[in-house]
Amino acid sequence: MKHLKFLIIGIIFGIILSKSEVVSWYRIYEMFKFQSFHMYGVIGSAVAIGIVLVQLFKRGIIKDFQGNKINVKPKKKGFIRTFVGGSIFGLGWALAGACPGPIFVLIGHGTVSILVVLLAAILGAFIFGLLHKKLPS
């Protein structure tokens, strides 16, 4: 299979999110209540190393598996889009205690109710697609 490597990377990612309890609703609650360092440590250390990695990509010190330069695509600009969209996502992240990655991990845990969250999230993406031309960016 051509994409086997992405299956393996996904399995690694799923195990990390599960074993580090990032998929626990309680860990997200605790983060937004500033009652534990755990989530800040996870995201903060990933970003700290990520910053170094991206610099090494940009300087061509780390190349991709074919020896090409790695480009990290810039994110779309727009204050309203990112702030309002981000806030709406934040409401859902805190309520369900799961962002998109952990939703899939919890399916693997056998959590039936998370399927409702996933279906609603797909519906939410669909509604965005219908409205996207009318939304301010």
Place this chain on the structure above:
Amino acid sequence: MEFILQPWPWYVAGPAIALVLFLMFYYGRAFGVSTNLETFCTIGGAGKFSDYFKTDWKARKWSLIFVLGIIIGGIISSQFLMSSNAIALNPETVKELAALGFANAGSDYLPAEIFSVANLGSLKGILILLVAGLCIGFGTRYAGGCTSGHAITGLSNLQLPSLVAVIGFFAGGLLMVWFLFPLLF
């Protein structure tokens, strides 16, 4: 083996997530999960309703397979790699949640008060899951990314839009937990 069965501390998980980011870029792809929500819409025929979904989903097969891997990772972890499902919470958190109506906080990964199957039969129970999902799907697509795309990849790439998005994630999350939870629960 004993170490693997224990909960992994942040200083293991964070660098491991950075390794995942590295592997994705090394193999020529971006690290992100929420775009797949749109891909599911495209596969389901959403292109009939909006040109937004008229994309070639086959070009994103690698990402769907990545997501399939995440599910398998969840199965492997829950079946073989967990000696206990308990979460070691701050006692303050446990007390606070008890006052909100969440009994035995931290005895499992998820609170039964939100995720029990019985809850699917109550209007409030199902509405909470639906509204949360709608916000996650709509919000991540409007913002152009979720925790992996904006908070990890975008911040690593020193992107201002990602910083604004992450501030938004917290604005929404803090509003929910500090002000809406006391009304909801």
